[in-house]
Amino acid sequence: MKALYIASTGMSAQERNVEVISNNIANMRTTGFKRQRAEFQDLLYQVYRRAGSSTSESGTQLPAGVEIGSGVKTGATPRIMSQGNMQPTEKELDVGIRGEGFFPIQLPDGRTAYTRDGAFERNANGMMVTIEGYQVQPGIIIPDNARSISISSEGVVEAFLDNDGAPTQLGQLQLARFANKAGLEGIGDNLYVETDASGAAQVGTPNADSFGNLLQGHLELANVNAVTEIADLIAAQRAYEMNARVISGADEMLSATSQLR
Known part of the structure; x- marks a missing residue:
């Protein structure tokens, strides 16, 4: 039957x-x-x-x-891929994305992955990394004597060094976007890799050319509605x-x- x-x-x-x-x-x-x-x-x-x-x-x-x-x-x-709510964390290296874009991340095997998780840390060499220790692209080194780190909505990373009266620019965060975000392949650890369905990554500066902007001291929550x-x-x-x-x-x-x- x-x-x-x-x-x-x-x-x-x-x-x-x-x-x-x-x-x-x-x-x-x-x-x-x-x-x-x-x-x-x-x-x-x-x-x-x-x-x-x-x-x-x-x-x-x-x-x-x-x-x-x-x-x-x-x-x-x-x-x-709808926007999740922003949660304040009061942590200098936490960065949330409001709008389009993913942070490019370099994997240990040399590939580039992408994430919306901006919970960054500083490793022993001063590099800005994910909680798994993967390097944020492009590489940004935070000196040991850096204090009061600031990250602008455009992704500019600055810090006061020693007793300097003016901040020193340490680097520029970038974002990547895709023609078909739903085509990205999840590999765990809050990371995605591009596929033929997603199209190639288009890398640019936050808050420009339709990219989203960044919010320091905040993290984007999951877009799950209980x-x-x-x-x-x-x-x-x-x-x-x-x-x-x-x-x-x-x-x-x-x-x-x-x-x-």
Whole structure:
């Protein structure tokens, strides 16, 4: 009975849906996290009578055909790249992005990754790095005698050195944007890498050419809405239960048929 297989694809799809929702909820407090949404597609149809086929020698046509679908599949789990709320942290090296852009990060293998997580630190060599120790691009070195570090909305990093009366510019933060942000591939540690779907990174200066601006002493929170996720979770549970009920009903029908024999 095809209903058994069709309902099983529905259960599998809702299981994947719950996995996506659970990951969103698990990352509610992850800096710069972007929620995902499961999108579904129907599977191939078996056509028993094709719409528009001839029904008589006089040329009458079938206005509606007979076609039975074979279930559902998970088509994609795109990221929703909407802006998250800004949370003040009062930490000099915390930087939030308001608007378009990602911070370029150099990975240990030489590749460039991208992140919305601006929780930066200073390593033993004075380099500005992520909490995993990956270097922020372009490289910015903060001297040991630097005090009162400031990061402008345009990404200019300055600090007072020793007893200098004027600040010294230490470097310039940059942002990267993509034609299709949803096409980025997540690799963990709040990092993404570009793919053929995302297109190549376009690097520029914050607060210019449609790039977002920076806010020092703040971090961008995840764009996960707890109420929405719980509502989606309940809907997924109900859909799963209904598909399970279809399997039970089909099994009862098969049992009744076997008893007739």
